[in-house]
Amino acid sequence: MKIHKKIPKHFMSLDALMILINIFVFYQILSLASMNFKFLDPLKNALSGFDIYDMYYSQIQPEQTADTNIVIVNIGNLDRRGIAGEINYINSFNPKLIALDILFTENKDAESDSLLSDAFRKTKNLIMAFKLDNYNDSKENYDSFKTSIPEFNRYAKNGYANMPDDEKGGYRTIRRYMPFAQIKDSTVNSLTSAIISIYNPQKYSTLKKRNFEYEIINYKGNYKKFYTIDVTDLQDPEFNPAFLKDKIVLMGFMGSSLADQSLEDVFFTPMNANYAGRGFPDMYGVVIHANIISMILNDSYIDQMPFLVSIVFTFLLCLLNVIMIKSLNAKFPILASTLTKVALSFQTIGALYLGFFIFGLLKYKINLTLAMAAIVLVPSMNDFYHIYEIRLFNFIKRKITKKDDNTE
Amino acid sequence: MITLNNIFYTILLIIFCRTVSFTQETVFSVLSSKGGVQVKQSADWQPIRTGGKISTQDKIKLSGNGYLALAHIKGKTLELKKAGEYDVSTLINMLSKNDASFNQKFVSYVSNEITGGKSTKKMTMLGAVSRAASVSVDIAVPNSSSFLDGKIKLSWYKLHSDAGFIFRIINPNDQTIFMEELKDTSMVIDMEDFKVDRGLRYHWIVSSATNENLSSGKNALTLLTKSAGSAIADTIALLKKENADTESPLNNYLIAKYYESVGLNFDAVKYFEKSAKLAPDNSLYVNEYLRFLKDSGCRTDADEVNNILGKVVE
Numbered sequence: 001m002k003i004h005k006k007i008p009k010h011f012m013s014l015d016a017l018m019i020l021i022n023i024f025v026f027y028q029i030l031s032l033a034s035m036n037f038k039f040l041d042p043l044k045n046a047l048s049g050f051d052i053y054d055m056y057y058s059q060i061q062p063e064q065t066a067d068t069n070i071v072i073v074n075i076g077n078l079d080r081r082g083i084a085g086e087i088n089y090i091n092s093f094n095p096k097l098i099a100l101d102i103l104f105t106e107n108k109d110a111e112s113d114s115l116l117s118d119a120f121r122k123t124k125n126l127i128m129a130f131k132l133d134n135y136n137d138s139k140e141n142y143d144s145f146k147t148s149i150p151e152f153n154r155y156a157k158n159g160y161a162n163m164p165d166d167e168k169g170g171y172r173t174i175r176r177y178m179p180f181a182q183i184k185d186s187t188v189n190s191l192t193s194a195i196i197s198i199y200n201p202q203k204y205s206t207l208k209k210r211n212f213e214y215e216i217i218n219y220k221g222n223y224k225k226f227y228t229i230d231v232t233d234l235q236d237p238e239f240n241p242a243f244l245k246d247k248i249v250l251m252g253f254m255g256s257s258l259a260d261q262s263l264e265d266v267f268f269t270p271m272n273a274n275y276a277g278r279g280f281p282d283m284y285g286v287v288i289h290a291n292i293i294s295m296i297l298n299d300s301y302i303d304q305m306p307f308l309v310s311i312v313f314t315f316l317l318c319l320l321n322v323i324m325i326k327s328l329n330a331k332f333p334i335l336a337s338t339l340t341k342v343a344l345s346f347q348t349i350g351a352l353y354l355g356f357f358i359f360g361l362l363k364y365k366i367n368l369t370l371a372m373a374a375i376v377l378v379p380s381m382n383d384f385y386h387i388y389e390i391r392l393f394n395f396i397k398r399k400i401t402k403k404d405d406n407t408e
Numbered sequence: 409m410i411t412l413n414n415i416f417y418t419i420l421l422i423i424f425c426r427t428v429s430f431t432q433e434t435v436f437s438v439l440s441s442k443g444g445v446q447v448k449q450s451a452d453w454q455p456i457r458t459g460g461k462i463s464t465q466d467k468i469k470l471s472g473n474g475y476l477a478l479a480h481i482k483g484k485t486l487e488l489k490k491a492g493e494y495d496v497s498t499l500i501n502m503l504s505k506n507d508a509s510f511n512q513k514f515v516s517y518v519s520n521e522i523t524g525g526k527s528t529k530k531m532t533m534l535g536a537v538s539r540a541a542s543v544s545v546d547i548a549v550p551n552s553s554s555f556l557d558g559k560i561k562l563s564w565y566k567l568h569s570d571a572g573f574i575f576r577i578i579n580p581n582d583q584t585i586f587m588e589e590l591k592d593t594s595m596v597i598d599m600e601d602f603k604v605d606r607g608l609r610y611h612w613i614v615s616s617a618t619n620e621n622l623s624s625g626k627n628a629l630t631l632l633t634k635s636a637g638s639a640i641a642d643t644i645a646l647l648k649k650e651n652a653d654t655e656s657p658l659n660n661y662l663i664a665k666y667y668e669s670v671g672l673n674f675d676a677v678k679y680f681e682k683s684a685k686l687a688p689d690n691s692l693y694v695n696e697y698l699r700f701l702k703d704s705g706c707r708t709d710a711d712e713v714n715n716i717l718g719k720v721v722e
Binding site for chain 2: 055059060061062063064065066068172221223224225226227228229230233236238239240241242243244258259260261262263268280281349352353356357360
């Protein structure tokens with residue numbers, strides 16, 4: 001078998017490599033620049049804060065199925081007596097566990113505290129939220145934590161309810177969470193990890209084995225994807241909560257009723273129809289927890305392309321584009337510019353399609369932002385290289401040659 | 409051989425088969441139910457709640473404020489928000505209509521982004537203003553201004569209802585960087601707290617806490633860069649030195665005009681107001697003050713202006 005030994009010139013050309021280096025240097029400058037060049041700001045902000053996959057959730061994601069393992073109960077503005085009554089009622093229908101996305105940090109009055117404590121005591125599997133405090137930057141762990149008062153907490157297993165401080169990703173925007181955290185030398189569960197450890201120890205084991213500091217949340221939807229009980233539903237004599245049997249019951253705040261909007265414990269998520277932090281926050285904290293639990297139970301984790309692999313992927317994409325531009329310039333010198341723009345537009349749409357398709361099918365996240373930014377920069381960097389850098393290299397080359405001649 | 413036993417068992421079998429054939433299968437479960445939602449499973453309409461089951465022969469009725477979230481036995485979900493009666497076959501049809509494929513959704517998304525949305529001959533936007541009670545939140549400060557330092561007091565007018573407000577600051581990319589719910593009609597902020605980029609235009613919006621459609625719209629804030637700010641500050645210092653008489657309406661007017669020319673409208677309004685107050689009979693200063701209020705979108709009641717100027721303003 002005859003092997004074709006001729007390697008295409010473009011593939012190995014130095015100028016293709018130089019153009020690629022220009023793109024990455026420019027990208028680094030753009031990411032790190034603190035200067036206020038107005039025309040760069042939208043691109044800079046877009047690259048630093050925006051996640052293109054938000055569009056997937058808000059515009060493309062196929063309709064998701066409901067998860068009937070989880071029941072969300074809105075506590076509204078119920079007092080402790082009211083919450084105790086609800087817990088006692090729910091307990092009579094034998095849920096698998098009750099988790100409270102609520103912190104009771106102080107004693108109130110003896111009677112209502114006693115009623116609530118008694119309700120907790122009678123709960124078969126009770127999980128209560130706590131708060132991580134005092135993050136130590138140097139040790140990358142927390143120094144302290146805050147639970148509910150001991151009278152309540154003694155009946156519960158705990159999980160922290162802190163959400164990541166990801167302001168870079170947008171104001172109160174939750175795209176990921178930490179399943180485990182460190183308090184000094186101890187590893188502690190998040191609220192959802194604590195829930196899973198009781199509900200399905202095998203899934204908990206899978207989560208632990210993944211061993212990621214952060215997990216991207218694969219959102220299923222708002223509370224309409226789960227059984228949801230509003231404040232007044234449990235007080236309605238017509239209501240039959242027999243479906244609570246063996247379920248995960250999550251109790252938390254979702255407004256004074258589901259019909260009322262509240263800014264308390266509510267966040268922006270990629271599900272927001274007005275993506276990237278526009279409009280109003282769309283999801284209560286307790287519903288975010290429900291989404292996380294559903295993701296774990298269904299093993300529908302999202303994996304992300306490692307950064308180095310993203311670099312190589314982008315590098316290859318840029319190389320193909322550089323070769324394409326060179327070929328077009330050589331074969332169609334007059335139309336090259338137009339054809340390049342058309343090709344890049346199709347590539348951008350194609351990259352988006354491929355990225356979203358792979359994300360939907362395999363739950364695998366390719367760094368599309370980096371790839372698309374690089375595609376966009378290829379023509380400019382190509383021009384920059386041919387107009388300025390080649391001249392500079394030739395100038396330096398001439399100087400060196402002249403110096404050598406003089407030395408001789 | 410036909411025996412009594414055989415007849416008896418045959419009858420039992422027939423009854424059993426008929427029972428099985430009439431047994432209604434559960435098709436949907438109720439995930440969430442709000443407002444007026446009823447189901448007809450036998451003769452009467454009954455309210456339906458979360459956890460309820462909808463079978464093949466059932467009908468659902470939604471009143472105007474009703475909402476129902478359903479899960480099909482295969483897991484797909486459906487929301488009903490429109491008032492009306494629905495039978496199960498209608499619900500199943502609606503479910504299949506929701507099921508746009510990935511390709512359909514992607515194409516729809518890309519074409520909307522490229523074309524800016526679907527064009528239609530349906531005209532729902534009125535090309536005229538309509539005045540009614542509390543259609544918007546009216547602001548009491550200029551709707552656009554630059555600032556030398558970050559501390560700003562923003563204020564607006566009460567709505568007819570006692571509803572609170574939601575105050576937001578959004579960045580040049582339309583992303584919310586701060587949000588707060590409040591009952592007051594003013595908010596003091598320090599732009600430096602939000603790590604804003606100097607020289608870029610940010611916006612603030614205040615809307616009703618109970619009806620997000622009642623809103624002030626976007627109002628602009630720009631924290632000047634240090635270099636631009638210091639040049640303006642130097643000019644202002646010079647102007648104030650040359651026009652030292654603070655009780656002169658002309659001096660105040662000149663300073664106001666300078667502030668307006670460089671976009672420092674919050675400062676401009678104070679000096680326009682002062683110049684008009686000092687010479688309420690001078691139509692130049694009064695008209696300029698009113699003109700500035702109008703141009704800056706600053707809604708000030710005629711009564712309030714009367715009080716400020718101490719005279720009837722026409």
